[in-house]
Amino acid sequence: MNFVKRGITSVIRKPGKTVILLLIVFVLGNVISFAVSIGQAVDNAENALRQRVGVAAMLEADWQTLDEVSQSTGEYPEPGVLTPETMKKIGALPYVKDFDYTIDFGLQSKKLKRFYVREENRPISEDGLEYYNLKGVNDPEIVDLKENKIKLLPGQGRTFNKQEMESLTYVALVSQKLAEINNLSVGSKFQLDNVIYDYSDIEARDGMSTSAEADGGMKVFASQTYEFEVIGIFEPVEQKKSSGNNNGMDDEYLTEEAQNRIYVPASVGEASAEYNYEQSVKMDPETFKDLSKEDLRYYQNLYILNDSRDIEKFREEALALAPDYYMVTDTAKAFDQIAAPMKSIQSIANIVLIGAAAAAIIILTLLVTLFLRDRRHEIGIYLSLGERKLKIVSQILLEVAAIAMVGIVLSLFSGNLVSGGISKTMLNNEIVARAEEQEEQQSGGSFTTYTSTLDWMGYGNNLSDEDLTGAYRVSLDLRTVLLFFAVGIGTVVVSTLVPIIYVLRLNPKKILM
Amino acid sequence: MSFIQVQEAGYFYQDGDSRRFILNNVSCEFEKGTFYAILGESGSGKTTFLSLLSALDKPRSGAVIYEGQNIAAIGAENYRRNKLGIIFQAYNLIPYMTAAENVRVAMSITDNQLPSDPAAVAYNLLDYIGIGKDKADRTVNKLSGGEQQRVAIARALATNVDLILADEPTGNLDEEMENEIIEIFRKLAHEHGKCVIVVTHSGEIAQKADTVFKLRKGNLEPYERLSEPVQQQ
Numbered sequence: 001m002n003f004v005k006r007g008i009t010s011v012i013r014k015p016g017k018t019v020i021l022l023l024i025v026f027v028l029g030n031v032i033s034f035a036v037s038i039g040q041a042v043d044n045a046e047n048a049l050r051q052r053v054g055v056a057a058m059l060e061a062d063w064q065t066l067d068e069v070s071q072s073t074g075e076y077p078e079p080g081v082l083t084p085e086t087m088k089k090i091g092a093l094p095y096v097k098d099f100d101y102t103i104d105f106g107l108q109s110k111k112l113k114r115f116y117v118r119e120e121n122r123p124i125s126e127d128g129l130e131y132y133n134l135k136g137v138n139d140p141e142i143v144d145l146k147e148n149k150i151k152l153l154p155g156q157g158r159t160f161n162k163q164e165m166e167s168l169t170y171v172a173l174v175s176q177k178l179a180e181i182n183n184l185s186v187g188s189k190f191q192l193d194n195v196i197y198d199y200s201d202i203e204a205r206d207g208m209s210t211s212a213e214a215d216g217g218m219k220v221f222a223s224q225t226y227e228f229e230v231i232g233i234f235e236p237v238e239q240k241k242s243s244g245n246n247n248g249m250d251d252e253y254l255t256e257e258a259q260n261r262i263y264v265p266a267s268v269g270e271a272s273a274e275y276n277y278e279q280s281v282k283m284d285p286e287t288f289k290d291l292s293k294e295d296l297r298y299y300q301n302l303y304i305l306n307d308s309r310d311i312e313k314f315r316e317e318a319l320a321l322a323p324d325y326y327m328v329t330d331t332a333k334a335f336d337q338i339a340a341p342m343k344s345i346q347s348i349a350n351i352v353l354i355g356a357a358a359a360a361i362i363i364l365t366l367l368v369t370l371f372l373r374d375r376r377h378e379i380g381i382y383l384s385l386g387e388r389k390l391k392i393v394s395q396i397l398l399e400v401a402a403i404a405m406v407g408i409v410l411s412l413f414s415g416n417l418v419s420g421g422i423s424k425t426m427l428n429n430e431i432v433a434r435a436e437e438q439e440e441q442q443s444g445g446s447f448t449t450y451t452s453t454l455d456w457m458g459y460g461n462n463l464s465d466e467d468l469t470g471a472y473r474v475s476l477d478l479r480t481v482l483l484f485f486a487v488g489i490g491t492v493v494v495s496t497l498v499p500i501i502y503v504l505r506l507n508p509k510k511i512l513m
Numbered sequence: 514m515s516f517i518q519v520q521e522a523g524y525f526y527q528d529g530d531s532r533r534f535i536l537n538n539v540s541c542e543f544e545k546g547t548f549y550a551i552l553g554e555s556g557s558g559k560t561t562f563l564s565l566l567s568a569l570d571k572p573r574s575g576a577v578i579y580e581g582q583n584i585a586a587i588g589a590e591n592y593r594r595n596k597l598g599i600i601f602q603a604y605n606l607i608p609y610m611t612a613a614e615n616v617r618v619a620m621s622i623t624d625n626q627l628p629s630d631p632a633a634v635a636y637n638l639l640d641y642i643g644i645g646k647d648k649a650d651r652t653v654n655k656l657s658g659g660e661q662q663r664v665a666i667a668r669a670l671a672t673n674v675d676l677i678l679a680d681e682p683t684g685n686l687d688e689e690m691e692n693e694i695i696e697i698f699r700k701l702a703h704e705h706g707k708c709v710i711v712v713t714h715s716g717e718i719a720q721k722a723d724t725v726f727k728l729r730k731g732n733l734e735p736y737e738r739l740s741e742p743v744q745q746q
Contacts (some may be wrong), residue, residue, distance in 0.1 A: 001617035001618045001620070006621075009610060010612070013610075279598055377605070378608075381618075382608060384599060385594065385668075386592070386623070508569055513560050513563075513601070
């Protein structure tokens with residue numbers, strides 16, 4: 001009849017108290033299970049969504065700070081140049097999963113037809129010139145491809161090889177739509193022109209526009225034609241539609257940008273920039289005398305992080321490496337925006353969890369103490385027989401833990417079941433409330449969610465409310481079970497601390513004699 | 514060397530600045546194989562004296578020596594667990610357990626060497642003091658007062674100790690039952706060599722005990738009986 005058997009006998013032979021304790025643990029356990037399940041479901045959904053979305057970041061000149069400095073000092077500071085070497089150093093930070101610095105540049109053509117979502121989007125141009133944005137990549141595997149922003153069509157070519165990256169080779173990846181309207185396939189060739197206009201002549205004439213588009217009659221100072229071979233055909237992965245009320249104009253523009261984008265090795269962009277520099281110096285030596293050829297290269301940097309939670313560490317370390325007046329923009333905030341309803345539910349669940357655990361500790365402490373007061377005679381007998389206090393405490397803990405364990409296990413399933421239904425409804429209500437709030441905010445004028453360069457690059461928030469509700473699933477995974485048991489058993493153990501002190505202070509003589 | 518020696522044990526209750534003395538430097542000795550009765554009126558300090566002998570309390574002065582060793586050195590818990598069995602007026606059995614289970618509780622607590630089959634020992638002990646198998650398996654609150662006291666005696670004996678202490682063991686029993694219990698105590702002392710110390714106000718017990726002390730105003734005095742103790746039947 002050791003303390004274990006005594007405990008079991010007590011639990012079995014005193015069914016009234018056992019049932020009362022079991023019911024209370026079951027009810028409180030349900031509330032705790034409800035909160036833990038929601039918390040875990042939010043964590044799981046967040047992890048899944050973050051993994052799907054990833055976190056993209058880039059360094060840009062901090063124009064706002066530059067303006068502020070110029071206003072206070074009267075001088076506009078130079079932001080400094082973010083060199084390829086610095087971008088590589090930042091790319092080597094441990095938080096970076098993938099990165100590239102691309103040289104973005106434009107070329108034009110009278111022969112290659114540009115893709116437009118609607119034909120009426122096509123600008124009226126007398127000379128039939130079409131403009132193209134080219135992305136000169138340094139990563140031959142192309143970060144956009146690795147990040148699933150574009151898909152290489154099966155059997156439709158490849159990415160760049162080592163030789164193409166290291167030597168100046170005019171090879172390109174084009175979109176399926178661009179390929180279709182221009183009858184291009186892998187191995188086909190197309191031409192693009194690098195044209196330098198004599199804008200000084202225009203300025204001399206009317207002192208206004210320098211845009212060739214604005215003045216079809218602008219004089220060509222120099223031009224060079226490049227012939228590209230198509231080595232791959234890709235399809236842009238559809239981006240989330242903007243929530244703005246600008247009749248989808250942003251979406252169309254974004255689609256057209258993605259479909260008309262041409263990927264080439266960075267060396268092509270560098271060669272194009274070098275030709276621009278050389279011709280510009282010839283055309284306008286006064287303006288270009290203080291500039292180097294590197295100054296006309298425009299690099300776009302992009303960093304994909306391993307984990308969105310690293311964003312602040314990345315920001316700190318990247319800014320330490322970058323020149324002054326740079327800032328890090330990222331997509332983490334966009335994710336937070338879409339995940340806000342889920343976070344709101346999680347914070348409710350956390351409050352419920354803390355409240356339920358506190359209530360459980362108070363209620364169980366009182367209940368166990370009351371039950372022990374009823375059993376002080378029995379405890380006095382054990383003490384008079386010389387039983388060790390540790391064993392008496394162990395017996396009480398065992399009894400409470402055994403009953404609590406049954407209640408906890410039962411409530412784990414029922415609480416999880418209930419939380420699945422309730423929290424889904426709560427999440428949907430939160431989403432509706434947020435949508436209404438956004439609608440109110442937007443009712444004053446045009447509004448779009450495409451707000452940063454990263455958005456325009458296709459790295460903005462690409463999640464919909466359906467993705468959110470789809471990823472949110474209350475389930476009984478190992479982590480949920482372990483966390484629930486940890487909270488449940490922890491609560492029970494803390495609840496028995498006061499009763500244990502009560503037992504340790506008992507004096508058998510006072511009880512029995 | 515005496516089995517138990519009480520050396521100038523004093524006990525008082527502190528009541529603010531004043532002290533209420535219960536025992537005034539009491540000294541006495543107890544031997545194995547003897548049935549002792551300690552008589553005293555209510556409030557005379559009988560129960561306090563027994564609580565000192567059983568280490569349920571500590572003397573404010575003096576000492577209780579068990580086989581030459583101060584029980585404070587043995588450790589109160591250890592002493593109660595391994596050196597003595599105690600019987601209370603109110604039986605103090607665990608109500609939701611059977612008679613046999615109550616006996617086995619004590620057996621599971623002691624560190625003393627016991628036979629390997631505790632259930633059989635419990636049934637045999639209960640049988641020895643008059644509780645058959647059918648009653649041994651009943652929860653104790655379904656037994657009569659006399660039967661419960663027998664279970665308490667069996668529990669005190671179950672740990673194979675030489676010292677049996679009893680606090681008014683027949684206080685709640687009728688005369689017939691009282692006699693039966695007294696007989697058990699006598700047998701334990703005389704046949705099994707136990708030292709049985711009973712505190713009581715019962716003249717019947719005093720009449721049948723081998724040695725009687727009387728507690729009066731905190732002092733323990735030898736008690737002069739009118740006749741010789743009744744011999745075992």
